Amino acid sequence: MTLCHTDLVHAGREQLRELGVHALPVDLSTTYPLDGLESGTASLDRLVAGHGSADNPVYARLFNPTVDRWERAIAQVEGAEAAVAFSSGMAALTACLLAVSKRGKHIVAVRPVYGTSDHLLCSGLLGNEVSWVAADEVAAVIREDTALVMIETPANPTLQLVDIAAVVKQAGAVPVLVDSTFATPVLQQPLRHGASIVLHSATKFLGGHGDVIAGVIACSENLARDLRQVRVATGALLHPWAAYLLHRSLPTLKLRVERAQQVAGALAARLAADSRIAAVHYPGLPGQAGADILQRQMAGPGSLLAFEVHGGHAAAAQVLEALRLITPAVSLGSVDTLIQHPAGLTHRVVEADNRERFGIGGGLLRLSAGLEDPDLLWNDLDQALASVKAAARAA
Numbered sequence: 001m002t003l004c005h006t007d008l009v010h011a012g013r014e015q016l017r018e019l020g021v022h023a024l025p026v027d028l029s030t031t032y033p034l035d036g037l038e039s040g041t042a043s044l045d046r047l048v049a050g051h052g053s054a055d056n057p058v059y060a061r062l063f064n065p066t067v068d069r070w071e072r073a074i075a076q077v078e079g080a081e082a083a084v085a086f087s088s089g090m091a092a093l094t095a096c097l098l099a100v101s102k103r104g105k106h107i108v109a110v111r112p113v114y115g116t117s118d119h120l121l122c123s124g125l126l127g128n129e130v131s132w133v134a135a136d137e138v139a140a141v142i143r144e145d146t147a148l149v150m151i152e153t154p155a156n157p158t159l160q161l162v163d164i165a166a167v168v169k170q171a172g173a174v175p176v177l178v179d180s181t182f183a184t185p186v187l188q189q190p191l192r193h194g195a196s197i198v199l200h201s202a203t204k205f206l207g208g209h210g211d212v213i214a215g216v217i218a219c220s221e222n223l224a225r226d227l228r229q230v231r232v233a234t235g236a237l238l239h240p241w242a243a244y245l246l247h248r249s250l251p252t253l254k255l256r257v258e259r260a261q262q263v264a265g266a267l268a269a270r271l272a273a274d275s276r277i278a279a280v281h282y283p284g285l286p287g288q289a290g291a292d293i294l295q296r297q298m299a300g301p302g303s304l305l306a307f308e309v310h311g312g313h314a315a316a317a318q319v320l321e322a323l324r325l326i327t328p329a330v331s332l333g334s335v336d337t338l339i340q341h342p343a344g345l346t347h348r349v350v351e352a353d354n355r356e357r358f359g360i361g362g363g364l365l366r367l368s369a370g371l372e373d374p375d376l377l378w379n380d381l382d383q384a385l386a387s388v389k390a391a392a393r394a395a
């Protein structure tokens with residue numbers, strides 16, 4: 001089942017007519033006038049316990065109607081009972097690890113994942129113990145105190161696809177979290193494949209214009225209560241302006257994702273046919289690993305691709321420096337095309353051995369296609385590749 005434009009245009013806007021407005025209202029209040037102490041205390045008790053609504057918001061760390069409206073929209077488009085928004089993708093993952101920690105401290109995870117997610121799990125900052133395994137080895141490491149299985153698909157930065165349903169089957173009663181940032185709900189709805197928790201760095205496609213940092217978890221109402229309790233206690237809130245921008249971006253999500261996907265497909269095909277390129281990783285190219293997973297689990301291969309240049313780190317650095325239209329910058333999922341060097345930037349915090357082992361080498365570049373004309377993007381890539389000095393290419 002795929003999302004239609006109508007779902008995205010109207011999600012979370014049900015109350016607007018009743019409110020007598022057409023655009024999304026932004027409520028910037030940090031505190032709210034109380035009708036009386038008794039009712040104020042009752043509202044506070046509900047919100048501190050993690051309920052998603054109360055008669056009075058009391059204080060903006062407990063509830064904000066603009067953020068709540070966007071959360072309801074995201075729950076709808078992911079097919080979830082609830083969604084809980086945070087100040088960043090990492091704040092969302094942190095809240096999730098804290099919320100499930102009453103089940104135990106053991107986490108099972110499949111590499112590669114986003115560099116800082118890898119780092120958060122490995123650092124021991126939250127007291128977790130992690131078993132890193134291949135996607136078909138999950139069952140073998142599940143323990144009594146396993147609190148969560150975490151996967152990312154498509155994975156950052158190699159675009160590896162993981163079979164969600166197969167991991168869910170192995171996890172048994174343990175909840176499976178899918179970081180679905182690269183796919184967006186337009187291309188993949190993990191809950192429909194049995195996952196319990198969907199995480200988005202909303203900084204990427206959900207924001208879509210490079211001007212908001214945000215994270216969101218879509219899940220059951222039960223887990224949402226635990227997540228809201230963590231959010232109330234730790235304060236990693238999404239600001240209402242950010243929620244407004246995110247909600248404003250939702251109606252165009254499918255248009256943006258599908259256009260960027262077409263652009264990525266065109267670039268991937270040209271890169272794959274180019275002798276200056278050692279390898280291209282794009283789930284939509286013929287002969288790539290995971291074609292069966294793409295078919296079963298996704299509505300399309302998306303707009304991220306990675307490629308390896310001959311000549312490793314030095315050659316990759318020269319390509320980045322020579323680009324004029326494409327912006328050398330981390331992040332992804334924006335209206336414009338971005339390119340970055342995972343080993344030197346997004347995955348720099350991952351141990352060097354693990355980077356090499358999971359395909360994050362010196363010659364790897366990750367490109368997030370935007371909405372521009374593919375021919376102009378190709379011209380830019382072509383001139384940048386041509387600028388790589390023979391000495392670097394041979395290195």
Ligand SMILES: *Cc1c(COP(=O)(O)O)cnc(C)c1O
Pocket residue numbers: 088089090091114116117152156179181182201202203204213214215
């Ligand atoms: C960017 C990213 C994150 C982290 O999100 P922030 O909003 O930067 O905190 C997590 N997972 C993936 C796949 C990402 O690309």
